[in-house]
Amino acid sequence: KAGVTQTPRYLIKTRGQQVTLSCSPISGHRSVSWYQQTPGQGLQFLFEYFSETQRNKGNFPGRFSGRQFSNSRSEMNVSTLELGDSALYLCASSEGRGNTGELFFGEGSRLTVL
Amino acid sequence: QKEVEQNSGPLSVPEGAIASLNCTYSDRGSQSFFWYRQYSGKSPELIMFIYSNGDKEDGRFTAQLNKASQYVSLLIRDSQPSDSATYLCAVGGSQGNLIFGKGTKLSVKP
Numbered sequence: 620k621a622g623v624t625q626t627p628r629y630l631i632k633t634r635g636q637q638v639t640l641s642c643s644p645i646s647g648h649r650s651v652s653w654y655q656q657t658p659g660q661g662l663q664f665l666f667e668y669f670s671e672t673q674r675n676k677g678n679f680p681g682r683f684s685g686r687q688f689s690n691s692r693s694e695m696n697v698s699t700l701e702l703g704d705s706a707l708y709l710c711a712s713s714e715g716r717g718n719t720g721e722l723f724f725g726e727g728s729r730l731t732v733l
Numbered sequence: 734q735k736e737v738e739q740n741s742g743p744l745s746v747p748e749g750a751i752a753s754l755n756c757t758y759s760d761r762g763s764q765s766f767f768w769y770r771q772y773s774g775k776s777p778e779l780i781m782f783i784y785s786n787g788d789k790e791d792g793r794f795t796a797q798l799n800k801a802s803q804y805v806s807l808l809i810r811d812s813q814p815s816d817s818a819t820y821l822c823a824v825g826g827s828q829g830n831l832i833f834g835k836g837t838k839l840s841v842k843p
Contacts, residue, residue: 652830661835662777662821675828709776716829721767724776 621646623712623725631731637698640728644691644712650674651693652722653685656707665708668693669716697730705732735760737824739834747842752809754837756822759803765825766798768807771836772818781807812841 624643632638644651653665664677668687685695691712697704707729711722736759746752754768765784769777781796783789783805789796795808805824809816819836826832 654833662833664826664830664832667829669829675826675830677830721779721782722777722831724778726776 623710623723625708625710625725625728627728628726629729629731631733632700633733634700634702636700637696638700638730639694639696640708640710640730642693642695642710642712642725644693644710645723648712648714648723649691650713650716651687651691652711652713653693653695654709654711655679656709656727657705662709665695667716674716700732702732705730735824735826735832737822737832737834739820739822739837741835742838743840744837745840745842746812748812748814750812750841752812752816752839752841754807754809754820754822754839756805756807756834757803758805758822758824758832760824760827760832761800761803762827763824766796766805767823767825767831768794768796768805769821769823769833770818771821777821809839812839814841814843817841 650669652667654662666676671687682698687693707727709727711724738757768781771777783796783798793810797806819838821836822834823831
């Protein structure tokens, strides 16, 4: 069974640009959660999608958005990039809601904002 | 704000010893508790979960939960150098997400 796939793995952007990250969950998993990981703040929850609906959103500005498609694949978008957005963005999929069972993480997309 | 607190470490133990990792959480209504292991440069992977008060054992790992004290711990017996990693405590939030601690870095010395 294929794991969670995230693309791209690495990317470099400049301030003010926007970026779109993609996540393909494990087949059959309906929940996709996104987390931002930085050395100072650790793993912080961005949002969760379940059956194409955003079920929960973390404490991030509106520049961070996402969506989920009918095949459960998910994308997140960050607009008007800031230096502080440099981080590892992790996608995780699960069979049920993200707070009740095992989250399977992808390898992450490492974003550097210059 | 709901929080999960862990000592950042590093926690250093000799090979073969017991490593004890601790975590406290603020949301008294939390019902699910997880320990993830993250090797350097890799993504987190689940090693234990616990839902009820008491101990849960899986091989060399034991998770302990005390809801009254809002305390979760992970014991690693017969620690191996391959156990060297950052251990993340996570608590199920009421709105469908996991709330992670910042992690404890464990170093097992041969």
